[in-house]
Amino acid sequence: MSFDHSKSQHVTSSLMRESLVDKNVIARTEAPVSSILPDVNVIQIGGHSIMDRGRSALLPLLEEIVANQAKHRMIIGVGAGIRSRHIFSVGLDLGLPTGALAALSAKDSAQNAYMVSCLLAKHGFVYLEAPFVVQLLPAMLAAARGAVFNGIPPYSLWEHPPLVGKLPPHGSDAGSYMVGEVFGARSVIFIKDVDGLYAADPKTDPEAEFIQQARAQEIIDRKLRTLPIEPVVLDLLTRAKLARSIRLINGLTPGNLTRALNGESIGTLIQQ
Amino acid sequence: MEDKNVLLTGLGKQLVLNSLTDASVQKATEDTPDFAILPWVNVVKIGGQSIMDRGRSAVYPLVKEIVDNLPRHKMILGTGAGTRARHIYSLAIDLGLPTGVLTVLGTAVAWQNAQMLHYLLAQYGIPFVEPEGFSTLPHYLLERGAVVCQGMPPYKLWEPNPVAGRIPPQRTDTGCFLIAEVFGARKMIYVKDEDGLYAADPKKHPSSEYIPRISVEELLTRDLEDLIVERAVLEFLARARNIREIQFVNGLKPGQLTAALEGEPVGTIIYRNGDAE
Numbered sequence: 001m002s003f004d005h006s007k008s009q010h011v012t013s014s015l016m017r018e019s020l021v022d023k024n025v026i027a028r029t030e031a032p033v034s035s036i037l038p039d040v041n042v043i044q045i046g047g048h049s050i051m052d053r054g055r056s057a058l059l060p061l062l063e064e065i066v067a068n069q070a071k072h073r074m075i076i077g078v079g080a081g082i083r084s085r086h087i088f089s090v091g092l093d094l095g096l097p098t099g100a101l102a103a104l105s106a107k108d109s110a111q112n113a114y115m116v117s118c119l120l121a122k123h124g125f126v127y128l129e130a131p132f133v134v135q136l137l138p139a140m141l142a143a144a145r146g147a148v149f150n151g152i153p154p155y156s157l158w159e160h161p162p163l164v165g166k167l168p169p170h171g172s173d174a175g176s177y178m179v180g181e182v183f184g185a186r187s188v189i190f191i192k193d194v195d196g197l198y199a200a201d202p203k204t205d206p207e208a209e210f211i212q213q214a215r216a217q218e219i220i221d222r223k224l225r226t227l228p229i230e231p232v233v234l235d236l237l238t239r240a241k242l243a244r245s246i247r248l249i250n251g252l253t254p255g256n257l258t259r260a261l262n263g264e265s266i267g268t269l270i271q272q
Numbered sequence: 273m274e275d276k277n278v279l280l281t282g283l284g285k286q287l288v289l290n291s292l293t294d295a296s297v298q299k300a301t302e303d304t305p306d307f308a309i310l311p312w313v314n315v316v317k318i319g320g321q322s323i324m325d326r327g328r329s330a331v332y333p334l335v336k337e338i339v340d341n342l343p344r345h346k347m348i349l350g351t352g353a354g355t356r357a358r359h360i361y362s363l364a365i366d367l368g369l370p371t372g373v374l375t376v377l378g379t380a381v382a383w384q385n386a387q388m389l390h391y392l393l394a395q396y397g398i399p400f401v402e403p404e405g406f407s408t409l410p411h412y413l414l415e416r417g418a419v420v421c422q423g424m425p426p427y428k429l430w431e432p433n434p435v436a437g438r439i440p441p442q443r444t445d446t447g448c449f450l451i452a453e454v455f456g457a458r459k460m461i462y463v464k465d466e467d468g469l470y471a472a473d474p475k476k477h478p479s480s481e482y483i484p485r486i487s488v489e490e491l492l493t494r495d496l497e498d499l500i501v502e503r504a505v506l507e508f509l510a511r512a513r514n515i516r517e518i519q520f521v522n523g524l525k526p527g528q529l530t531a532a533l534e535g536e537p538v539g540t541i542i543y544r545n546g547d548a549e
Binding site: 098229 | 302425
């Protein structure tokens, strides 16, 4: 709550002595945001959907990334995949809390991101851990020709308790999206192994309706049983200031990423 | 694939074979057991604006009370940010910087306060621990009884945007709560400069109603304009698995922190419904 001014040492500011929990004070902080890296594209490579498939899925995709390197600046987030599902299984059996599961899972996506960075190293891509994303990303993009980062955000033990169950809600989709939002990226593209968003899982229901374009809130309201991205990304989109849309594409189809980078209508576009 | 998974539990097979976003998979994790990692630790949050910014008159007596409690209670001491954070939030908003950048900036202020508290407690062997060093906490807690950390969660640029405005929604109240929840702590105590929760800010409305005990569900329903704690803490308490109540005491009144550590109902207690009545 706000502050007894008589006995304290203040710095003058518009928020001085105010409660940052007061709704009226919070509403006053609404103001325009500038983009920090407006020409960067954030590309998220799925862990289970792409990385776990190995060479046959990943290498053509990386070739497509390199082919686009001269035209588009890219930073690449990478997801976790099957090893995280295994450690969730063991960790849940041991009774470990959500924050511990998040700390463990982040190492799986770090491994995947490191492998991607090795495969792209000869093209000038660097691997950046979270502290270096904070300090060095703009400098690295100026000097190097791209960057790879761990898609899972550095929440670790501080991961939020989920609404249902114990699985960490912020995985690599959320982390990559938030990098796009905070830097005000030109686009945020999620590379998966399905063509985009369906009303049901297309792997088990081939008749499922394909959704080419939708608003985040509409998708939340439909309460679909399963989604190709983490549900928390939809919540984050409703509060976006800069990254106001995301695109989901099938990374197993050559040319999709190039089309998405060129702004063509491919896959599913989810808007704020 | 199933045949090779003989080592996996039934839930493990679901996790490996289905989508993690599948509602039934998430539901299945609901019934797994909970193990408390540090069941004897107390997380104590020292307010930034409410305590640290007051300087010696507020901080010295509180440091003495913390030291007096070291033989009986193990404590993780997290610090808030305060007036310098308010200054830099105003400046950064004016400059058009996003919420994630405000979090990086605010974290530095909580860090400064944690360093100052650490200097005052150093002669008792109490270390300052960064988030990256949290795996050493069990050792320091057993050897020295307490550690100091900065209260902000280590989200850095990955702080989610708030529903309204630009101020990071998960600050030091939330960071300390999440430490208590993940370790399965004995208590989560917030040390501020009020006797507890009021229906309105008591500094602006001296006659406002005092609330000594309330469920988090009722408090969320009342949707007060102002609160003694970040709203994210209430949302997380409502769905927490380990922490069942949080307590707010007045750090300007000697003995209140000690009473709370001893389990007495001083200040305000916000509890999860159906748990502690």
